[in-house]
Amino acid sequence: MDEKRLINEINQQIKNKVNLMEVCGTHTHEIKRLGLESVLSNNVNLISGPGCPVCVSSCGMIDQAIECLKDKKTIVTFGDMVKVKGTTSSLKEMKIKGYKVIVIYSPLDLFNIIRNNIDEEIIFLGVGFETTAPVIASVIKQMKKSNQKNVSFLLDIKRMKPILIYILSKNHKINGIVAPGHVATITGSEYFRFITEDYHISCAICGFTSLDILSGIYYLSKHKGKLQFINLYSRAVRPNGNPLAKNIINEVFEESDAYWRGIGSIKYSGYRLNSEYKDYDAINKYQLNIVHNEIDNDCCCDKIMLGLKKPTECKYFRIICHPNNPLGPCMVSSEGCCLAYYKYGRKYG
Amino acid sequence: MCLAIVGKILSINNDDAMVIIMGIKTTVNIILIEDLHIGDEVLIHAGFAIEKISEEKADFIKHQLKALIMDDKDG
Numbered sequence: 439m440d441e442k443r444l445i446n447e448i449n450q451q452i453k454n455k456v457n458l459m460e461v462c463g464t465h466t467h468e469i470k471r472l473g474l475e476s477v478l479s480n481n482v483n484l485i486s487g488p489g490c491p492v493c494v495s496s497c498g499m500i501d502q503a504i505e506c507l508k509d510k511k512t513i514v515t516f517g518d519m520v521k522v523k524g525t526t527s528s529l530k531e532m533k534i535k536g537y538k539v540i541v542i543y544s545p546l547d548l549f550n551i552i553r554n555n556i557d558e559e560i561i562f563l564g565v566g567f568e569t570t571a572p573v574i575a576s577v578i579k580q581m582k583k584s585n586q587k588n589v590s591f592l593l594d595i596k597r598m599k600p601i602l603i604y605i606l607s608k609n610h611k612i613n614g615i616v617a618p619g620h621v622a623t624i625t626g627s628e629y630f631r632f633i634t635e636d637y638h639i640s641c642a643i644c645g646f647t648s649l650d651i652l653s654g655i656y657y658l659s660k661h662k663g664k665l666q667f668i669n670l671y672s673r674a675v676r677p678n679g680n681p682l683a684k685n686i687i688n689e690v691f692e693e694s695d696a697y698w699r700g701i702g703s704i705k706y707s708g709y710r711l712n713s714e715y716k717d718y719d720a721i722n723k724y725q726l727n728i729v730h731n732e733i734d735n736d737c738c739c740d741k742i743m744l745g746l747k748k749p750t751e752c753k754y755f756r757i758i759c760h761p762n763n764p765l766g767p768c769m770v771s772s773e774g775c776c777l778a779y780y781k782y783g784r785k786y787g
Numbered sequence: 788m789c790l791a792i793v794g795k796i797l798s799i800n801n802d803d804a805m806v807i808i809m810g811i812k813t814t815v816n817i818i819l820i821e822d823l824h825i826g827d828e829v830l831i832h833a834g835f836a837i838e839k840i841s842e843e844k845a846d847f848i849k850h851q852l853k854a855l856i857m858d859d860k861d862g
């Protein structure tokens with residue numbers, strides 16, 4: 439079985455329109471990078487959901503990180519986060535002005551940073567979904583164990599299930615969900631079964647190769663009208679996920695309401711540090727006041743993230759909004775849907 | 788953000804392991820995985836191994852597809 443045969447099978451079998459939503463930025467980019475839409479039947483409508491944690495990060499978190507910089511603290515964060523704007527500025531703009539912003543690949547790099555900057559107050563601005571939560575939790579646990587005093591965490595970690603419930607509880611035309619393989623690696627495939635059982639929509643948990651993604655599309659389009667749930671990424675996803683990773687999430691975090699940029703606050707859709715770790719919570723340590731403002735422009739990233747519009751339907755796409763002048767987070771983040779459309783596809787617009 | 792890549796374990800030293808990823812050797816943290824052995828393949832995210840790749844399930848997708856397509860032809 440190869441990709442070419444699978445594409446032929448999909449195109450031959452699909453007679454009516456099928457709307458499939460993926461909720462992982464890596465899936466979005468692979469679909470666009472591989473140009474799958476250009477080789478699949480027009481009846482396959484691939485919709486990108488809110489699968490990029492940078493895109494849905496709250497403006498208020500970035501605003502507060504900027505306030506902390508002004509207060510002579512050091513902000514450490516992932517690369518994509520420096521480019522995303524708060525209500526007035528971004529961490530990148532602050533870095534250019536001389537404030538101390540350090541970009542890291544892994545939260546493990548924090549250990550060296552705090553060791554080399556012992557007289558500074560270090561704040562890690564962390565975002566992510568369930569995939570990244572245990573990684574950040576492990577580092578926080580280790581910080582507490584070694585009694586590190588000059589570090590705290592400003593976290594905007596999101597949970598996938600509540601946002602899917604939010605989308606599926608509203609009017610939508612989704613026939614199938616391509617579920618994010620690496621979230622499922624942690625949570626387990628069963629975490630996504632509610633999609634089929636409660637919302638009567640088929641769901642395939644998929645990996646990230648061309649064969650993985652095409653298999654998901656094949657499976658979901660083949661079974662249109664017939665409810666199915668399958669874990670196609672079983673080589674890396676167990677039914678109940680990774681127990682050690684889930685334990686450490688539960689040990690360090692508790693579920694909390696979270697604010698999704700352009701969407702609003704959703705009950706229990708995030709993680710925050712629990713009372714055992716409150717000394718490491720930057721909000722608690724510095725009495726930060728997170729105000730969830732939105733940027734005042736006509737950018738339609740909110741609709742794009744909910745799958746209600748495609749980037750090409752935005753009047754600013756490519757014209758005013760492009761990687762050198764992103765109006766919204768979907769053009770900023772390397773996993774953003776608008777950037778994927780911009781990078782890989784004049785043919786889509 | 789949820790990007791993860793596959794690496795093979797070359798050696799283990801307490802909470803860390805040396806892995807090889809597409810010819811490049813690097814160290815990853817392995818505290819999130821139980822019962823890891825030299826030669827195992829792991830999924831790596833942000834400096835941590837987050838899951839062992841199942842050898843047993845490596846060809847699952849190909850078998851599954853074959854069955855589905857046969858089912859199509861028969862049905």
